Amino acid sequence: MKYEYLTNEDLDIAVESYIAALKAEGLCPKTERVPVFEAAGRITASAVYAHICAPHYNASAMDGIAVMANKTFGATETTPVRLKPADFIQVDTGDPMPEGTDCVVMIEDVVRDADDVLLYGAAVPWQHVRQVGEDVCAGDMILPSYTKIAPAALGAMLAGGVLEVLVVKPPVVGIIPTGDEIVSPCTDPKPGDIIEFNSTIFSGILKEWGAVPKTYPIVKDIKEDIISTMKKAVEECDAVIINAGSSAGRDDYSSLAISTVGKMLYHGIAIKPGKPAILGYAGEKPILGVPGYPVSGIIVLEQIMRPVIEVMTGANLHMKDEIEAVLGRVMTSPLKYREFVRVRIGINENGDFVATPLNRGAGVVTSFVKADGIIDVPQDCEGYEAGDKVKVILLRPLDELKNTLTIIGSHDPLIDEITDLLKIENKDSVVSSSHVGSMGAIMALKRGESQMGAIHLLDEETGEYNTKYVNKHFPNGGVILEKGVKRIQGLMIAKGNPKNIKDFSDITRDDISYVNRQKGSGTRILCDFLIKKNEMNSSDIYGYDREEFTHTSVAAQIASGTADAGLGIYSAAMTYDLDFIPICNEEYDFLIDESAYGGEKVKNFLKILHSDELKDRLTRLGGYETWDLHM
């Protein structure tokens, strides 16, 4: 049975009417009383008033003597007033004001004369007294309803004699993972198994929102089991999320279970990803059907579950900073859907934000790990041109973005290792690196999207690396080429070389399946150079059009047995325990924007690049040579 979408509803309309329906059923925050000592970060469920004044007594604000001010009246520099011991009492700061006194004379202004004191100036009533209620008065409202309790507010409450506070009770949200192919992350997965990590992601998100997730064991695609688990979850929880298998080509009992236990309001929302979402409820309890792909799931939670949790918790969860950014490249979007596109954000030399869309696959959860923000593309928008200004909802603090070193270009694990070493040295450092190949590095620098990028571009004529490309693409300068490392490129082949591959020219053999790198990558250019040099024909290579984006993904295809050979670096072959036929020792260098070159971020990067720590790590990875002039 395929998914049958009943609706293709506009997101805003769907959420608004969903919330309205839930409120009509009685959805509202539950409450509980907690001791103030444990109330940090909780949300008040009603206004909090002070029971007592703080301070609760009049206290001396100085070291000195406490007196009645009217007994000092008339004192001047020439005619002091004499006070007998019965008329004054010595006090320290913080002491309660003694009965029958209303001000403090500072010890510096008190002249002793045997047991008496002489004052050469009149006091004003209540001078140097910290009066009752200076901080808060009994009856004053300390916090209104639905306010997050900050640490200082705990102090204000305790000072005001409030020991317990009525707060919102965190809603319990049940999560039901379903699907025949779903297995726990703790099992060793077989082909066809899908590792169930959505419930862990959803739990993490729900906790951030102040809810308590409760994950049920995985339920197979058995109608009765799904319905009975749904019934149980609705009984035990305040809201339920049912996580379906992928939307198409699979049995789907989510909608059936929701309809059986409660009501289904929408099935199918005009968003991408996330279309198969189901909005339902049983009484006042929301039930959300969430699609199986993790990115779809996160978007559906963010867009639909978050406003529901806001109603249930009284918390304001939706205020996120929005910035305007320049789009780095063309981005198309379907007219049928409102699309949420994850982007990386860089800052160009003019200080403008530049947004670069990430992999839009609904199964690519790492796109959310890498994302700095999200572009919300309206339904009636076909997309944007490169250079268009777009609004980006930030997923990271603005300050962090401003501190980010943006590296776009060829990929090598050493960039990740440097990122890690930078973090160890300075926890504030943030590196954002995108793998778009060597030519991508040049283009990104030209567009001002990045501060630096790695390149390893072979000049077919001279056999030299990088210099000629830089001179050609930056005839007026503006960039600086910094030597990186030498690394061994070669042909990665299965362990033990079962197909008996001798050299690069063997890849045209009929029994060899090749896996290539994407156009514009230095390794692809090397591949084409080798084809030309060996007078081969790319159409003779089975899999020439099969493109991967990193060395490790090429290695992964060979290790999984779906390809016999592919070009890549030595360290990737080692990681996947592959055999390796070395071809050349290439120069992997860093091209750096001139305006960023002298900056702290690039300086720190280069310091690590030339450090012993990195040298050690590269030795462990294998296949690298560093430039001695830097060592």
Add this chain to the structure above:
Amino acid sequence: MKYEYLTNEDLDIAVESYIAALKAEGLCPKTERVPVFEAAGRITASAVYAHICAPHYNASAMDGIAVMANKTFGATETTPVRLKPADFIQVDTGDPMPEGTDCVVMIEDVVRDADDVLLYGAAVPWQHVRQVGEDVCAGDMILPSYTKIAPAALGAMLAGGVLEVLVVKPPVVGIIPTGDEIVSPCTDPKPGDIIEFNSTIFSGILKEWGAVPKTYPIVKDIKEDIISTMKKAVEECDAVIINAGSSAGRDDYSSLAISTVGKMLYHGIAIKPGKPAILGYAGEKPILGVPGYPVSGIIVLEQIMRPVIEVMTGANLHMKDEIEAVLGRVMTSPLKYREFVRVRIGINENGDFVATPLNRGAGVVTSFVKADGIIDVPQDCEGYEAGDKVKVILLRPLDELKNTLTIIGSHDPLIDEITDLLKIENKDSVVSSSHVGSMGAIMALKRGESQMGAIHLLDEETGEYNTKYVNKHFPNGGVILEKGVKRIQGLMIAKGNPKNIKDFSDITRDDISYVNRQKGSGTRILCDFLIKKNEMNSSDIYGYDREEFTHTSVAAQIASGTADAGLGIYSAAMTYDLDFIPICNEEYDFLIDESAYGGEKVKNFLKILHSDELKDRLTRLGGYETWDLHM
């Protein structure tokens, strides 16, 4: 024994050398392994690499048939290729690619012919296949060290076969409250007792920073007890905070205890508040002596403990948004100290931020509850003029500030009640109200600091309220006067009227102590009007210069027995169970900036002002009359 400050060190220098000393002693994050399921929000302690590829198998990305692409080569619209049942296998989306196949032909493109299929187009190897490692490849770095683990990263780790992760272990921070006068909030405080709420504030702050607070029982000012508790805490915790009594006029064994158990690096930092801070350590364990006033304590934690916790947790805790704001009024600052001033922030009609300093008393913890931001005034700065541009470190999200309705003016509990009702109706609403009196309302509106303010200004000649003042101060308009409520003003006196006060003129009696309101407040103007009308003399009133800022604080002084009478509203007298001699029924109205009048925030406020819910609350408070035209 008075505090002897050994040092008056510059804050930045002190913190830098403190951190350096701690690191030299070996301070660094501790680590622990936790299951990924429980790792949300934790900080990675080393780089996390994928163990397996995700997806871990090649999967069909479509419903269709899986084939070897080379068997389809040559197929065209006119010359189809026929595949025998042995040459194709039917697959659904997500199914693993069968052995001996390398692409999927969509079901729509498959023509059945008995058991065979006909294809009218050639397939490309790996078309419609979701390949191994599309999301993440084995060996790829998923997260670098010292990175906060977001929910999506949990999914990426589990997908990459990572079940456990090395994270930073939250440091345990001991908190030792000390002082003879300190009592638990659970006890009924006697005069001279100081309620111990600092440890609760500090615990809340430490939890926000990812540390685990451990509060010890209150220790009296007994040298041996303080030293032995310090020893115990240093043994049991990773860091220790000792909270002293107030700095002057008290026994102080904090520095002694620190010197006995470890070393003292600084005692006295040139900041205000917070000067008495002590920076010490025992081995690699930081020991911080924190002054007793809560505001000083919070500042010392923020400025000194936070960077220490950053070293201990690897978390980035210090990135806060900073804005530029116009200072609303003159603000002086001592040259001897770097001062941290808490401010409210409003937005004027030009969209500029306007900062208004809050009560700077070190004991006024509510100033932190009310604060929107902090101005960091350098040591060599004497302060700023009204209108100067200042940098403000934000304590609230910028978006929240932009949504805030800023009310500056006369105080009445009804403003707090409306704030609460607005929150109940719409959890996003934020009201910031400052109590500066009726004339303060007019000044704040003139300076563009507020959107509205309450006034109750009696014209002595006509006996009319508000209109004449508005016309005088806004001859060219720009504001709208909206009727608020009528409320009863009168003389608040002790319960049972022990001093037999009959009317306002009695307050000049020798045996009567009066408590007044601040200059510029409507109630002060009423007081002066009554003095004039009754032909009294203000110099005959004992306590005429004793100024309080709210009705409740006047009532609090009378209730505490330190004053016999004060002008105020009926509801304040009721809250404090005082007797009340009614004097007039005044008109408490709202003056609203014209440009804000039509806006959502003001509209919502006025809607609540005229609501039945507020009417009910005012009835409970007592002494109010609402304007029927609005009801």
